[in-house]
Amino acid sequence: MNFDFSEDQKFLAEQARKYLSETCTTAEVRKVLDDESMAFHEGIWKGIAEMGWLGASIPEAYGGLGLGMLEMCVLAEEMGRALAPVPFSSTAYILTEALKLAGSEAQKEALLPKIAEGSVIGALASSEGPGAPDLSKLSTSFANGLVNGTKIPVLDGDIATHAVVLACEGGKPVPVLVDLSAPGVSRKTVKTLDPTRSHAELVFKDVPGERLGETADGAANIATLMDRAAVLLSFEQIGGADRAVEMATDYAKERYAFGRPIGGNQAIKHKLAEGWVKNQVARSNAYYGAWALSTDAVELPEAAAASRLAACEAFWFASKENIQTHGGMGFTWEVDCHLFYRRAKLLAVQLGAPKLWKENLIGALETKNAA
Amino acid sequence: MDFNDTKEEAEFRAEANAFLKSHLKEKTGGRRRESGAEFLARAKAWQKTKAEGGFAQITWPKEVGGRGGTPMQQVIWNQEEGKFDAPTSPFQIGLGMCIPTVVAFGSDEHKKRYVRKALIGEEIWCQLFSEPVAGSDVAGLKTRAVKDGDEWVINGQKVWTTGAQFSDYGILLTRTDTSVPKHKGLTMFIVNMKDPGVEVRPIHQASGGREFNEVYFTDVRIPDSDRLGDVGQGWKVGLVTLMNERLAVGGSPGPDYSEIMELAKELGLMDDAAFREKLADWYVQAQGYKLTKFRTQTALSRGETPGPENSIGKIITANQLQDICNSGIELEDHFGLIMDEDLSPMKAIFQSSFLWAPGLRIAGGTDEILKNIIAERVLGLPQDVRVDKDVPFEQLRVG
Numbered sequence: 019m020n021f022d023f024s025e026d027q028k029f030l031a032e033q034a035r036k037y038l039s040e041t042c043t044t045a046e047v048r049k050v051l052d053d054e055s056m057a058f059h060e061g062i063w064k065g066i067a068e069m070g071w072l073g074a075s076i077p078e079a080y081g082g083l084g085l086g087m088l089e090m091c092v093l094a095e096e097m098g099r100a101l102a103p104v105p106f107s108s109t110a111y112i113l114t115e116a117l118k119l120a121g122s123e124a125q126k127e128a129l130l131p132k133i134a135e136g137s138v139i140g141a142l143a144s145s146e147g148p149g150a151p152d153l154s155k156l157s158t159s160f161a162n163g164l165v166n167g168t169k170i171p172v173l174d175g176d177i178a179t180h181a182v183v184l185a186c187e188g189g190k191p192v193p194v195l196v197d198l199s200a201p202g203v204s205r206k207t208v209k210t211l212d213p214t215r216s217h218a219e220l221v222f223k224d225v226p227g228e229r230l231g232e233t234a235d236g237a238a239n240i241a242t243l244m245d246r247a248a249v250l251l252s253f254e255q256i257g258g259a260d261r262a263v264e265m266a267t268d269y270a271k272e273r274y275a276f277g278r279p280i281g282g283n284q285a286i287k288h289k290l291a292e293g294w295v296k297n298q299v300a301r302s303n304a305y306y307g308a309w310a311l312s313t314d315a316v317e318l319p320e321a322a323a324a325s326r327l328a329a330c331e332a333f334w335f336a337s338k339e340n341i342q343t344h345g346g347m348g349f350t351w352e353v354d355c356h357l358f359y360r361r362a363k364l365l366a367v368q369l370g371a372p373k374l375w376k377e378n379l380i381g382a383l384e385t386k387n388a389a
Numbered sequence: 390m391d392f393n394d395t396k397e398e399a400e401f402r403a404e405a406n407a408f409l410k411s412h413l414k415e416k417t418g419g420r421r422r423e424s425g426a427e428f429l430a431r432a433k434a435w436q437k438t439k440a441e442g443g444f445a446q447i448t449w450p451k452e453v454g455g456r457g458g459t460p461m462q463q464v465i466w467n468q469e470e471g472k473f474d475a476p477t478s479p480f481q482i483g484l485g486m487c488i489p490t491v492v493a494f495g496s497d498e499h500k501k502r503y504v505r506k507a508l509i510g511e512e513i514w515c516q517l518f519s520e521p522v523a524g525s526d527v528a529g530l531k532t533r534a535v536k537d538g539d540e541w542v543i544n545g546q547k548v549w550t551t552g553a554q555f556s557d558y559g560i561l562l563t564r565t566d567t568s569v570p571k572h573k574g575l576t577m578f579i580v581n582m583k584d585p586g587v588e589v590r591p592i593h594q595a596s597g598g599r600e601f602n603e604v605y606f607t608d609v610r611i612p613d614s615d616r617l618g619d620v621g622q623g624w625k626v627g628l629v630t631l632m633n634e635r636l637a638v639g640g641s642p643g644p645d646y647s648e649i650m651e652l653a654k655e656l657g658l659m660d661d662a663a664f665r666e667k668l669a670d671w672y673v674q675a676q677g678y679k680l681t682k683f684r685t686q687t688a689l690s691r692g693e694t695p696g697p698e699n700s701i702g703k704i705i706t707a708n709q710l711q712d713i714c715n716s717g718i719e720l721e722d723h724f725g726l727i728m729d730e731d732l733s734p735m736k737a738i739f740q741s742s743f744l745w746a747p748g749l750r751i752a753g754g755t756d757e758i759l760k761n762i763i764a765e766r767v768l769g770l771p772q773d774v775r776v777d778k779d780v781p782f783e784q785l786r787v788g
Contacts, residue, residue, distance in 0.1 A: 022390070288761075309390045383672065
């Protein structure tokens with residue numbers, strides 16, 4: 019039994035935490051929050067590119083570090099913990115993984131080295147309106163090499179150089195790689211509840227695109243891409259959830275009311291204990307997801323779904339109860355609690371809300387039982 | 390990351406499995422709670438076989454009949470034994486909690502007299518701590534031990550004693566001094582359960598069964614030589630017993646997500662969207678519990694001390710069991726009330742566990758106490774206000 023990260027991976031996590039705690043403080047995160055003209059934190063983006071993290075899972079032949087997916091998981095956790103206001107997930111989970119999964123040799127050669135150096139930013143263009151997108155009825159089309167349609171909201175859509183656009187090609191969903199500098203692309207920033215990560219509306223009018231993989235494999239490729247991204251994202255969520263429970267715990271020890279620390283009251287203790295338990299459930303499920311991701315296991319669909327569901331629940335609970343534990347202070351702009359509350363919601367819906375993943379999970383279990 | 394045994398672990402697993410195969414039948418899906426004389430005789434015989442084969446108490450030193458093995462080997466043994474129809478429950482408390490306490494605090498005579506007999510299944514032990522007025526606050530117990538020459542005279546009542554009806558000995562926590570604060574006036578003894586002053590009465594549980602007991606002590610005399618630890622040090626001794634509790638308490642029997650999924654299929658209710666969402670939640674929780682145990686095992690396999698993550702266990706399993714049973718019954722609608730195994734779908738497992746589940750949330754530390762423990766020991770939050778802290782026991786209101 020070896021159900022844990024290795025010493026090297028833990029060392030990487032330690033280094034990452036140290037680096038981010040110095041460079042990506044909440045004061046830095048707040049710069050993006052407070053300044054509407056700042057879509058992301060370029061300084062932090064350059065910093066993590068220099069650290070090699072953007073190319074961590076990219077093979078050396080394409081200019082990356084050639085580390086494994088487990089290393090990506092530990093980095094994701096630290097990025098989540100730091101609430102890093104950069105397009106890391108859009109680039110390193112979505113664009114990189116889409117290229118690795120279904121990209122042609124030419125596509126990989128063109129983009130992966132640039133991703134590693136930080137000059138290419140990715141985005142997933144999926145949502146077309148309220149409600150989870152029905153992949154069998156996407157209104158965005160891909161025909162004759164051209165993309166047409168509107169995607170809203172697209173995370174990092176206003177800063178991305180390339181997007182993976184989910185489109186309908188002859189009735190089938192396919193992932194299409196689009197260079198967003200092409201004519202026919204128009205973007206408009208959209209205001210969301212987490213301004214530390216920007217969003218945009220993208221309108222495509224006869225924009226040239228390249229399908230990633232074959233048409234017939236489109237649905238399967240999209241599903242695998244979502245599963246992979248979900249595992250990585252769940253580590254970000256756990257990073258945030260752990261920190262939120264720690265914040266609330268620290269505050270409960272320091273804040274005195276009725277002559278003693280509020281953390282001496284069971285109403286507070288039990289709440290925080292529950293948060294800690296949820297974080298353990300999430301961590302254990304995420305480790306299983308990491309194992310499935312790193313070994314390309316057939317269990318990836320249920321592992322990814324369980325990983326995502328547990329992480330969504332953990333971060334939601336931790337972030338809302340962190341505010342509650344802080345009382346009135348927790349509801350002020352100046353105290354950091356709301357940064358976690360906002361981010362928890364962003365991460366819980368950006369790849370499809372829990373409802374969708376519950377259905378994915380039960381579907382996977384039914385398929386498995388039927389086999 | 391992988392789920393494989395190391396070479397040594399695989400060898401030990403194969404050895405354990407071969408031994409089990411040569412003595413027991415593999416489990417056939419039955420999840421019944423067994424009891425009765427026939428079961429007890431079978432359990433004693435199996436314990437003896439196990440001890441002779443060197444598989445009883447893997448981590449105990451060889452001198453006392455153990456194997457001198459690692460905690461990881463014990464985990465592997467438990468996993469393998471769990472696959473077979475092995476009657477182990479009568480020995481869990483004695484070997485898991487009582488005997489380790491005797492080893493830690495008993496005399497050489499005690500160790501010589503009791504350890505081996507327990508190990509080979511000849512003698513069964515029970516733990517006598519909880520009282521009607523002292524459950525979560527067990528240090529508030531009232532059973533008195535009064536010194537009379539070289540003996541102590543015991544009067545009082547214990548409750549929820551597992552296995553008292555077939556136990557030979559017990560470890561008994563008593564109050565020897567009422568003039569000091571509650572934790573300081575306790576003393577631990579070994580008691581002979583066959584003493585005429587010991588009366589065991591089954592408790593009629595809310596679930597309808599009678600698996601636990603009340604134990605009454607009337608002028609029971611215990612020689613001072615059967616004291617464990619110093620007079621007034623009973624709390625310290627008891628903590629050692631309870632420290633071992635986590636290791637001794639087994640998994641909770643009852644339906645899980647896969648069984649309620651089976652039920653829903655049988656009833657043609659798998660298309661219900663609300664049910665599917667709940668099922669997903671149960672799967673995530675069950676996986677969380679199972680995979681957390683894998684993390685603990687990983688630490689053991691590496692020779693490290695496991696982290697506190699292990700303590701999530703019972704909070705998750707007991708609540709989940711209750712929730713699943715509740716939903717299982719509601720899936721069956723009015724028919725879900727039927728307890729008759731021949732009529733009820735899946736032999737009424739949802740119904741019988743529904744009635745058991747409240748007890749599981751209380752036994753071995755209530756949900757509330759377990760959350761206090763996580764909050765205080767893992768998160769480092771302050772203890773509750775203890776108004777009884779420096780008050781002599783005789784001035785305390787108890788019960």
